Amino acid sequence: MQSSLKTLFPNFSPELIATIEENGSAQDFKAGTILMRTGQYIKNTVLITKGKIKIYREGEDGGEFLMYYLQPGQACAISMICTAKSEKSQIMAKVTEDVSVMMIPLQMMDKWMMEHRSWYEFVIETYRSRFEEVLEVVDNIAFRSMDERLEFYLKRHSDSCGCSEVKLSHQEIATELNTSREVVSRLLKKMEQRGLVKLNRNQIELLKTNFTN
Amino acid sequence: MQSSLKTLFPNFSPELIATIEENGSAQDFKAGTILMRTGQYIKNTVLITKGKIKIYREGEDGGEFLMYYLQPGQACAISMICTAKSEKSQIMAKVTEDVSVMMIPLQMMDKWMMEHRSWYEFVIETYRSRFEEVLEVVDNIAFRSMDERLEFYLKRHSDSCGCSEVKLSHQEIATELNTSREVVSRLLKKMEQRGLVKLNRNQIELLKTNFTN
DNA sequence: CTTCTTCTGTGATAAATGTTACTGTAGATT
DNA sequence: AATCTACAGTAACATTTATCACAGAAGAAG
Structure with missing residues (x-):
């Protein structure tokens, strides 16, 4: 101690x-x-x-x-x-x-x-x-739209824990970004389609390759 | 000096x-x-x-x-x-x-x-x-919409100069709030209709009574 | 296994904001 | 006075975000 x-x-x-x-x-x-x-x-x-x-x-x-x-x-x-x-x-x-x-x-x-x-x-x-x-x-x-802010948020989270899985529900993320759950769900879905993340229940896996730029 | x-x-x-x-x-x-x-x-x-x-x-x-x-x-x-x-x-x-x-x-x-x-x-x-x-x-x-931010902005300006006239063009205001001139014009017009301000060229007069609350 | 709860996906719609395009006006310039 | 330029007003439309409504899926609890 x-x-x-x-x-x-x-x-x-x-x-x-x-x-x-x-x-x-x-x-x-x-x-x-x-x-x-x-x-x-x-x-x-x-x-x-x-x-x-x-x-x-x-x-x-x-x-x-x-x-x-x-x-x-x-x-x-x-x-x-x-x-x-x-x-x-x-x-x-x-x-x-x-x-x-x-x-x-x-x-x-x-x-x-x-x-x-x-x-x-x-x-x-x-x-x-x-x-x-x-x-x-x-x-x-001030300058970014929700999708960029979401990306930034996820990146910051994974940086801070050192791992590529963010264990949060869409609702929790929405709260911290002061938006609604539906918006987060939708944007995450789009990110998944773009191959940036993989979505699971209560967990978002960042596919780093596309992310760290 | x-x-x-x-x-x-x-x-x-x-x-x-x-x-x-x-x-x-x-x-x-x-x-x-x-x-x-x-x-x-x-x-x-x-x-x-x-x-x-x-x-x-x-x-x-x-x-x-x-x-x-x-x-x-x-x-x-x-x-x-x-x-x-x-x-x-x-x-x-x-x-x-x-x-x-x-x-x-x-x-x-x-x-x-x-x-x-x-x-x-x-x-x-x-x-x-x-x-x-x-x-x-x-x-x-994070929490306020453009019209509230605009009000706050004007109030802060008049507070800082101590007078009730803000001598700025809509464009200048728009720039500082990172929005477009049209939006500022629209919102100001609405505020004028609500009796909060009086609009002149390059000058916005705050009708304090409604403002300082 | 059945039931319940939480989480997620998604369409439809509304509201706020951004964009384009055009008009008029006041003041400055010539 | 004629012209020019910056400023302001506004309609129409696009986009983004918020809200409502509902349905299905995963996991927890019974």
Whole structure:
């Protein structure tokens, strides 16, 4: 357990790791748990050591829209940003695979930024990469049509799990793209006809050759 | 000129202001100048002291999509983020009203973060507010239809200039929302019929009463 | 095996948005 | 005044996406 921080966050200095273990509290959450809601105040920064957390935006009508996933070795950029002034969360965070996290009280943030170079760099890099990711999301909805967005979504999923099978129902995909199940079914069918995927119940197999370009 | 920094960035400490004036270089740019292109390397952080800069994303087909405007007293969050590692820009920055800026070489960033508390806080706050703004943009395209987005766009414009007349052609609006001029014309006409706006050549007057809710 | 539930496929139709094509008008230019 | 150009209005049509309605198939539960 102690060592997992070291391997997951290889750039952290030994002193920083010690400080984290001293001040943070390790916690586990089951899939389905909602860790953060829109409008809630943020009291902790979260480092993920196991599992997966989905960060998404919720529309007034209850629709949702996927921003990105948090995985082991990553941290929640939003919580870091808001934390500084204990702001309200602008997003929803939901556990999609049982997670283990390190909860770090917000008071530590500013302190460590000054004291630990490796923490400072990690925070900046987290901001940067998330900002970039969100910009890519904007690109997708602003410039691309549903079929392209679907392809991109599947690709991102398979990249993240490292395998070519995406185990999701059409309904789940539709929800994350904020569209309807029928639309997803139809587009997937077309993709199958184009030879891009193979469809099974609750599972979509990406035929990589056509995909990775 | 010296004093403008002080009034525009009231939270900066006197020492920080002195340091900025010492290390930064004041520069002016005419409306229309493109300060940053997608893919370019970033060498400076930019503080705006006069004018307006448009930050937008560019699609492969040349379409554009407005993210937000930078105004006096603000800084380019992207340049701050990327700067840390001299990354490539992910966005376009175009001067829309003649600007004066302070260019700050990227080496200063990290240094000042450690040395000047008020700089650190400014940077964090800039990150936070821009991130929030981008999330709002995502909301708009993900959950709202064109007419709502148009209303939001107009409102934001009038808020930013403090007046109720938006001096833009339908074409310009269409470009920023990445749609076509005809669509904007149609929707504006409908809004006029609903009594929300009054249309003139190159100018849209918001009839506030209905608007500010 | 039978029943139930969830997931998937698909047609028909509606609504929103994009595209094409054309017209008129205001203001600038000559 | 005559001409030109950018801007605005609008109809007709194409395309994309959303919604409704229903049917069949896979797997779970009894």
